[in-house]
Amino acid sequence: MSFTFNFPNPDAAENERTEDRMITEKSDDDDTVEDFKEIHITSRNLDNAVRQTYQISETLHVDVLDRDVVEKQLCEKTGSVCGVKEAAGQHSDLIPNVYEGGLTVWECSLDLAKYLDSCPDSLAGKTVLELGCGAGIPGIVAIKHGASLLHFQDYNPEVMEHYTIPSVLLNNNGHSCKCRYFSGDWARFRSHMLSENMKYDTILTAETIYKPINYSKLTNMFKDFLSKNGVVYVAAKSNYFGVGGSSRGFEDFINKDGTFEIRVCLTLEAGVPREILQLKWKNV
Numbered sequence: 001m002s003f004t005f006n007f008p009n010p011d012a013a014e015n016e017r018t019e020d021r022m023i024t025e026k027s028d029d030d031d032t033v034e035d036f037k038e039i040h041i042t043s044r045n046l047d048n049a050v051r052q053t054y055q056i057s058e059t060l061h062v063d064v065l066d067r068d069v070v071e072k073q074l075c076e077k078t079g080s081v082c083g084v085k086e087a088a089g090q091h092s093d094l095i096p097n098v099y100e101g102g103l104t105v106w107e108c109s110l111d112l113a114k115y116l117d118s119c120p121d122s123l124a125g126k127t128v129l130e131l132g133c134g135a136g137i138p139g140i141v142a143i144k145h146g147a148s149l150l151h152f153q154d155y156n157p158e159v160m161e162h163y164t165i166p167s168v169l170l171n172n173n174g175h176s177c178k179c180r181y182f183s184g185d186w187a188r189f190r191s192h193m194l195s196e197n198m199k200y201d202t203i204l205t206a207e208t209i210y211k212p213i214n215y216s217k218l219t220n221m222f223k224d225f226l227s228k229n230g231v232v233y234v235a236a237k238s239n240y241f242g243v244g245g246s247s248r249g250f251e252d253f254i255n256k257d258g259t260f261e262i263r264v265c266l267t268l269e270a271g272v273p274r275e276i277l278q279l280k281w282k283n284v
């Protein structure tokens with residue numbers, strides 16, 4: 001069974017692909033989710049790569065690959081089956097459990113990138129995880145601010161391989177940050193990473209709380225992977241119309257769970273207001 005519904009985004013900035021955004025709804029059965037994969041790519045020839053530049057502040061910009069070029073390349077790859085191709089064929093920007101929207105720069109990732117750039121908390125030397133990274137712009141800003149380790153995670157392996165990794169490589173010149181790249185559903189990511197006993201000082205995530213059914217998957221990762229004095233930043237719209245997610249709904253979920261303190265550190269007024277939420281361990 002499938003159906004589509006609108007995902008309105010009335011406050012789009014010029015660079016962001018927001019027009020005609022649709023979500024195609026599918027089943028949420030855990031058997032159907034994308035499996036865990038670590039993708040090992042450390043270099044790529046990007047001399048002729050078509051890129052888009054996002055100005056984060058007067059002195060800091062981030063280059064990412066052009067998403068339309070990447071989508072075209074993936075769709076033209078003969079014999080390949082992937083979520084991006086399926087979504088493009090359906091003119092859909094998000095098909096749950098098939099393609100989760102990573103091949104687009106969404107507004108809140110830019111909000112988070114700008115917030116991190118101006119944030120008083122230093123990222124120098126920090127270990128950072130970006131969940132649901134897409135292009136990975138907040139993570140890239142963390143690298144530029146001296147993070148020592150950055151783990152990028154996205155649902156779709158083709159997004160990670162053809163969009164996230166090249167985009168990180170475009171920006172990682174002269175930085176000594178150790179990067180790793182993972183794809184797959186959060187539940188699968190969590191069970192694999194538990195064996196590494198990894199803890200992060202900072203966990204970043206933007207535009208990932210649109211589906212309430214995923215709140216426990218996200219929160220479980222915060223519980224397992226956030227260091228004792230660590231901080232999580234969640235950048236999100238106040239409402240994801242038609243899909244059920246919202247900042248207040250997520251805040252209620254966190255407050256009922258009781259493990260973390262949650263506060264709004266930034267509100268951006270817009271047609272649909274946007275926020276940056278900060279989570280810290282309650283009893284530290």
Ligand SMILES: C[S@@+](CC[C@H](N)C(=O)[O-])C[C@H]1O[C@@H](n2cnc3c(N)ncnc32)[C@H](O)[C@@H]1O
Pocket residue numbers: 100101102103104105106107108109131132133134135136153154155156184185186187205206207208214
């Ligand atoms: C709307 S996109 C946001 C991408 C990027 N953070 C941005 O703001 O531009 C949602 C992201 O959440 C991730 N995501 C959503 N559901 C997921 C799940 N169940 N498991 C893993 N990742 C998921 C996908 O990787 C996707 O890139």
